[in-house]
Amino acid sequence: MSRKQCIAMLLAGGQGSRLGALTAKIAKPAVSFGGKYRIIDFTLSNCANSGIDTVGVLTQYRPYQLHEYVGSGRGWDLNEIGAGVSILPPYATQEGGAWYAGTADAVTQNLDYIKSHHPEYVLILSGDALYRMDYREMLATHITNNADLTIAVMPVPWEDASRFGILTTNEDHQVTKFTEKPEQPDSNLASMGIYVFSYDFLVNALEEDAINQRSSHDFGNDIIPKALADGKRLFVHEYNGFWKDVGTIASYHETSMDLLGENPEFDLFDTKHPIMSNDSTRPPHYIGPDGRVDDSLVANGCKIMGTVRHSIISTDCVVGDRAIVEDSVLLPGAVVKNGAHVSRAILGENAVVEEGVKLGSVDTTKDTAVVGNDVVIGKGE
Amino acid sequence: MINSKAIGYITANYAGTEASKLIENRPVASLPFMGRYRLIDFPLSNMTNAGIRTVGLVMPGNWRSISDHVGHGKDWMLDRKSGGLFCMPGNPYGTTKRGMRFLLRDIISNRELFERATTPYVVMMGANIIFNMDLDEIIDAHERSGVGVTMVYVKAERHHDDASRLIIGDAGRVQSIEAGCEYGDNKFIDCFVINRELLLDIINNYANADYLDFFEAIAGDFARIDVCSYEYKGLAIGIFGERSYYQRSMELLTPDVFDQLFQKDRPIRTKAHDAAPAKYYAGSNAQNSFISAGCKIYGTVRNSILSRGVIVESGANVSNSIIMFSCVIKRGARVENAILDKNNVIPENTEYRGTPDAILVMGKGARH
Numbered sequence: 071m072s073r074k075q076c077i078a079m080l081l082a083g084g085q086g087s088r089l090g091a092l093t094a095k096i097a098k099p100a101v102s103f104g105g106k107y108r109i110i111d112f113t114l115s116n117c118a119n120s121g122i123d124t125v126g127v128l129t130q131y132r133p134y135q136l137h138e139y140v141g142s143g144r145g146w147d148l149n150e151i152g153a154g155v156s157i158l159p160p161y162a163t164q165e166g167g168a169w170y171a172g173t174a175d176a177v178t179q180n181l182d183y184i185k186s187h188h189p190e191y192v193l194i195l196s197g198d199a200l201y202r203m204d205y206r207e208m209l210a211t212h213i214t215n216n217a218d219l220t221i222a223v224m225p226v227p228w229e230d231a232s233r234f235g236i237l238t239t240n241e242d243h244q245v246t247k248f249t250e251k252p253e254q255p256d257s258n259l260a261s262m263g264i265y266v267f268s269y270d271f272l273v274n275a276l277e278e279d280a281i282n283q284r285s286s287h288d289f290g291n292d293i294i295p296k297a298l299a300d301g302k303r304l305f306v307h308e309y310n311g312f313w314k315d316v317g318t319i320a321s322y323h324e325t326s327m328d329l330l331g332e333n334p335e336f337d338l339f340d341t342k343h344p345i346m347s348n349d350s351t352r353p354p355h356y357i358g359p360d361g362r363v364d365d366s367l368v369a370n371g372c373k374i375m376g377t378v379r380h381s382i383i384s385t386d387c388v389v390g391d392r393a394i395v396e397d398s399v400l401l402p403g404a405v406v407k408n409g410a411h412v413s414r415a416i417l418g419e420n421a422v423v424e425e426g427v428k429l430g431s432v433d434t435t436k437d438t439a440v441v442g443n444d445v446v447i448g449k450g451e
Numbered sequence: 452m453i454n455s456k457a458i459g460y461i462t463a464n465y466a467g468t469e470a471s472k473l474i475e476n477r478p479v480a481s482l483p484f485m486g487r488y489r490l491i492d493f494p495l496s497n498m499t500n501a502g503i504r505t506v507g508l509v510m511p512g513n514w515r516s517i518s519d520h521v522g523h524g525k526d527w528m529l530d531r532k533s534g535g536l537f538c539m540p541g542n543p544y545g546t547t548k549r550g551m552r553f554l555l556r557d558i559i560s561n562r563e564l565f566e567r568a569t570t571p572y573v574v575m576m577g578a579n580i581i582f583n584m585d586l587d588e589i590i591d592a593h594e595r596s597g598v599g600v601t602m603v604y605v606k607a608e609r610h611h612d613d614a615s616r617l618i619i620g621d622a623g624r625v626q627s628i629e630a631g632c633e634y635g636d637n638k639f640i641d642c643f644v645i646n647r648e649l650l651l652d653i654i655n656n657y658a659n660a661d662y663l664d665f666f667e668a669i670a671g672d673f674a675r676i677d678v679c680s681y682e683y684k685g686l687a688i689g690i691f692g693e694r695s696y697y698q699r700s701m702e703l704l705t706p707d708v709f710d711q712l713f714q715k716d717r718p719i720r721t722k723a724h725d726a727a728p729a730k731y732y733a734g735s736n737a738q739n740s741f742i743s744a745g746c747k748i749y750g751t752v753r754n755s756i757l758s759r760g761v762i763v764e765s766g767a768n769v770s771n772s773i774i775m776f777s778c779v780i781k782r783g784a785r786v787e788n789a790i791l792d793k794n795n796v797i798p799e800n801t802e803y804r805g806t807p808d809a810i811l812v813m814g815k816g817a818r819h
Contacts, residue, residue, distance in 0.1 A: 105728035106744070144525075145723075338727035339747070349723040351526065353713045354486035354743040354757070356706060361738055363748075369728035370487070370744050373706060382728075386715075 076209055076266075077184065078122050078193040079177050080113055083130030083170050086198065088318045091442035092401075092418060097129065098317070099197035100136040102401045102419060104329055104338055104345075105369040105384045108139055109316060110197040111347045114146045114155075119343050120205040122193065124153040126183050128176045130169060133159055145348035158183060172287035178276040185273070192272050194265040194289065200325055200336060201313040202343050208266055211307040218271040218302040221245065221294070222264035224309045234260035235290050237306055245304035248294050259306060262313060265289060271302065312336045323416060323438045326382050326399045330365055338367075352385055360391065369402075376406070390425070397432065401443070418443035454502035457572040457590050457644070458534070460564065461494045462552050464511035464541040465579050468613050469692040472814035473792060478511035480578035481520055482690065483775050483793070485703060485712075486743035486758045489520055490690060492721045493581035498574065499527045500717045501586035505534035507564040509557050512543030520722050527720050537564060552577035552641045553665040555657060562654050565647055573650055577641030580614070582687040583712050583719060584642070589681055593644040598679040600645045605687045607638035613691045615639040615666075617680055625678040628666050637680065640687045649676065686711040697790060697810045700756055700773055704739055726759050734765065750780065758793070767797075771807070778816070794818050
């Protein structure tokens with residue numbers, strides 16, 4: 071058998087604390103998005119659509135629903151024999167055990183997994199953004215440059231550059247400098263947190279990093295600066311498509327709303343590069359005799375008796391008679407009862423807004439209202 | 452829990468008794484239903500929801516669409532090491548004779564399924580009367596009563612040519628089965644439980660009558676075999692032809708009726724697809740309709756059922772219709788009282804209208 075060319079390691083253990091109530095009980099990659107998807111779907115679909123058949127999913131924070139959702143990887147055609155999805159939570163050994171201390175440490179603790187596949191290249195991904203990328207193109211860049219490490223970057227507006235990890239390159243796209251959130255950026259190429267490592271380099275870098283007491287065991291903080299200092303061949307792969315982080319309430323809401331409209335930049339209906347999911351087989355949604363839906367996405371299993379405007383209604387939601395939902399995102403199973411009025415809000419899974427209750431405001435200067443999973447909002451709350 | 456009392460046997464080779472464009476290229480069992488389902492999903496889901504994990508599926512002659520849909524049964528948790536889904540040969544011409552769903556020859560030729568099983572009972576079902584039933588309850592009732600066969604019936608709510616009625620005597624014993632059904636009759640819903648050993652005996656003893664329906668063959672022996680009945684009080688929907696297909700579908704456009712068929716604790720499972728949620732654009736107007744994932748609605752939809760991937764362009768108007776997978780209703784077109792089979796494109800500013808008494812049916816369109 072020929073040596074496996076590339077496997078992916080998907081970092082899915084983060085808490086996603088900036089999503090507040092939405093990640094109180096569930097890991098960020100498992101948070102519902104876009105009506106029927108979960109955030110990890112976009113990265114797993116990218117893997118499947120890029121022909122990658124081996125994906126290690128590293129989990130840690132509240133992993134149960136994430137594990138159940140990813141399952142055997144079947145939803146993304148990643149249930150390959152001798153490959154496919156492997157869920158990799160922290161584990162114990164004869165020497166003890168430890169939580170994943172940083173992004174690099176999480177991969178270090180799973181070096182045995184990587185070694186067992188012995189690929190030529192390892193793709194490191196995180197499961198918290200909305201984008202479509204063919205990782206094969208990035209891999210080709212890596213191979214052409216004979217690189218040790220290739221970092222996916224995207225040009226950001228100069229005024230925003232100081233919010234990102236910025237890579238400075240020479241005319242050959244080789245990295246000369248990496249600065250985390252520079253005050254005076256000399257480049258506008260932001261790291262997307264997507265890396266291709268050559269196998270030998272990755273193994274050596276991680277093994278060295280693991281015994282470095284001063285390291286925080288993070289790819290951005292430790293591995294990349296050390297590689298540059300050691301004169302390794304680091305290159306960038308420039309990506310110019312749609313990429314949005316959904317890591318904060320504001321960006322989650324904004325990115326959700328971006329899915330609506332006539333020609334969204336990120337089109338869920340694009341069948342050339344389909345977004346796959348672990349679909350639950352729920353019936354088509356029903357829109358009632360007085361229902362009214364305008365400029366919205368509505369998933370299966372919903373019952374829409376009232377009015378929905380410019381919103382995303384996920385699987386199995388109910389919008390009652392005379393209820394109004396606008397500029398909002400309802401996560402799976404959320405219920406807006408008769409006569410309630412929900413504006414610019416995110417309702418968590420199975421959240422309930424009781425009859426006649428008014429929640430949120432169309433005033434865009436105010437924060438988006440967020441209701442956690444399973445929370446019931448009654449009158450006076 | 453995995454059901455250790457019963458295995459399942461489903462006949463998918465009912466061919467209908469009237470010609471229709473809808474079943475020119477597919478068996479009745481794979482008729483699309485309520486947007487994303489096919490009729491075969493219902494017997495499969497009823498069985499798997501009761502924990503049955505060994506199911507024999509008798510295939511029709513034109514089995515392509517069934518095989519495409521059902522595959523190895525993974526969507527019903529039937530892709531298993533032990534047990535699972537067994538697609539089995541059946542009479543290729545189907546069971547077109549009125550009232551016939553369980554051809555004895557098909558049962559005999561697939562006897563291995565019953566010989567290999569270790570469960571005491573077999574649940575048998577057709578695929579054109581659909582319901583969402585707690586089969587465990589019926590298996591338990593059968594076990595408690597100690598009879599040989601338990602036939603499940605409903606009180607008929609209308610006339611049916613192609614259903615059978617049970618004549619029931621004392622203690623629920625079935626005396627005979629007659630063709631045809633009127634309001635109030637005991638309509639057999641093509642679902643019964645039988646002792647497996649008894650079934651094997653019948654297979655051995657009635658082989659020379661194998662051209663008959665199972666119940667025709669044993670008609671003279673009901674008392675000896677001890678054929679009993681069980682009244683099902685829930686919703687059972689019979690699909691016998693275009694007219695009943697259209698009317699029964701339209702009746703489901705009421706959440707209370709719909710909810711009887713689609714219950715969260717006993718989900719009807721079907722082949723999963725990766726369609727995005729349905730998308731409504733500014734100015735769209737849909738009411739009293741079921742709309743599947745992957746649809747794009749710019750225009751007007753009333754009292755209709757739309758399958759996956761249907762596009763209703765702006766200014767188009769769909770009412771009282773069933774629109775199947777991937778149809779496009781172009782700008783300004785009008786579709787009323789119609790059934791459009793999959794892949795049809797209704798050109799701009801054209802009309803395709805039937806009447807409530809004469810539904811227009813358009814066969815499959817060309818893939819586009």
